Amino acid sequence: MTAEPVREEKYARIERERRFLLAGPPPPAPVTASRRITDRYLAGTRLRLRRSESLTDGSREFKLTQKVPAARPGHIQGLITSVYLSPAEYELLARLPAATLSKTRLSVPPLGIDIFDPPLHGLVLAEAEFTTDAAARSFLPPPQIVAEVTDDPRFTGGSLVHAHREDLLGWLADYGIRPAPDTPWTA
Template identity: 45%
Template structure:
């Protein structure tokens, strides 16, 4: 096939609009006192897809995103290709009619030296779960991790948004017990 045909013939997670996201994820026993800049996030994971509809609220400002996350290599759990489309409120409301599992959390920024973590504190049935994420490009594997970083869960599928949103009551209880 010629290049013109291949430019439009793409698979999910590939193409010029997909950005690679490389991160590590850790459990936290508590919210770090230095974590700041809270933003409320409601994620709606569309049933039967790899699509997420996000409402992000920072103060009085609201941003709406439609996202697809795809792992290009299942053996690399820290890497995902992410494609975002920014929506207006009417488009968001229309897509909210699709069946979805909802996840609510407050995200804060935690600056540790030259490294920036985002810390998610979950609400509802997942209250008590606190996860910290950092881009791999910012955190060398041999860096000593700050307190109160707990167990690394990057490779544990149970700590992905899609899993947590769709988890049964029993599965949520097991996650919260870790």
């Protein structure tokens, strides 16, 4: 059965993204910005509540995002709709039951590199976002990439938020990555 094409809707846009594993965090020199991100995946929904704080200037951003996944593999991840929230709106929604995932995101253009907090320490996941299919297909990953995991559903936020340490170590071993089991990486 052929999957229906993913089309932009009135309020949603197509999310084009490729994801990659790295063996470790990048050196500090190429990092242009960094921020702490806490994602709350609201129980029983496709909704993610995000708090993002700049580690440079302390500015904060709050978003509610719905992700509707594509029914096929590849760089088109599906549809994404985001609403920016005030701190009060965020606090109200943060009371809902959710699973939480925390990480530090480093900007190393053209990549955003996520370094995860325990229990997912040792996972360094890079992503590149694109505005066109041609740009996504023609992207050449930098040499520090260990493996592309765009089509591996284990490395999506919605899956990672439910992962246990033992799961992660096995998934990384599948790609030849063996982080120190008890030593979190820091940014």
